[in-house]
Amino acid sequence: MSGDPTVTGSCLCGAVRFSVRLPTLFCGHCHCSICRRSHGAAFGTWFGVVRDQVSVEAGEAEIGRFQSSDHGTRFFCLRCGSPVFFESTRNPERVEIPLASMHDPIDRRPEAHIYFDHRASWVVVDDDLPRMGGPSGLEPITL
Ligand SMILES: [Zn+2]
Ligand SMILES: [Zn+2]
Numbered sequence: 761m762s763g764d765p766t767v768t769g770s771c772l773c774g775a776v777r778f779s780v781r782l783p784t785l786f787c788g789h790c791h792c793s794i795c796r797r798s799h800g801a802a803f804g805t806w807f808g809v810v811r812d813q814v815s816v817e818a819g820e821a822e823i824g825r826f827q828s829s830d831h832g833t834r835f836f837c838l839r840c841g842s843p844v845f846f847e848s849t850r851n852p853e854r855v856e857i858p859l860a861s862m863h864d865p866i867d868r869r870p871e872a873h874i875y876f877d878h879r880a881s882w883v884v885v886d887d888d889l890p891r892m893g894g895p896s897g898l899e900p901i902t903l
Contacts (some may be wrong), residue, residue: 769862771840772842775839783809785807788805789874792897795797800857804858823845832848833848843858875897876893877894
């Protein structure tokens with residue numbers, strides 16, 4: 761596995777820097793209200809990787825955490841506030857990372873809209889990606 765390509769990312773101020781060994785598991789736009797608020801954006805675009813493929817290269821002490829739901833914890837830079845990681849007890853083997861924090865392209869593009877039925881009323885989506893929703897946010901829906 762050591763031959764797999766590695767990509768790097770950071771928070772806005774650069775205090776928190778990390779590297780991610782490819783391949784990734786998935787990538788999607790999450791429209792849930794927690795992602796929207798914590799990113800201050802129309803939706804959050806995340807990719808997932810197996811935990812041991814992520815290495816924090818700098819700023820471990822600058823990473824704050826917030827438990828955002830019964831299963832989810834969000835990690836952010838204490839200096840600049842940027843979201844950097846998400847973990848869920850539902851998938852403890854994974855870490856999710858905001859695609860926008862990466863310096864390099866990863867090995868896939870966003871593949872779906874998640875929790876699309878929770879999207880902001882003002883957001884307009886005109887791509888052809890699958891739209892998922894329901895209780896898990898991951899069931900096919902037509903909206
Ligand atoms: Zn920062
Ligand atoms: Zn979300």
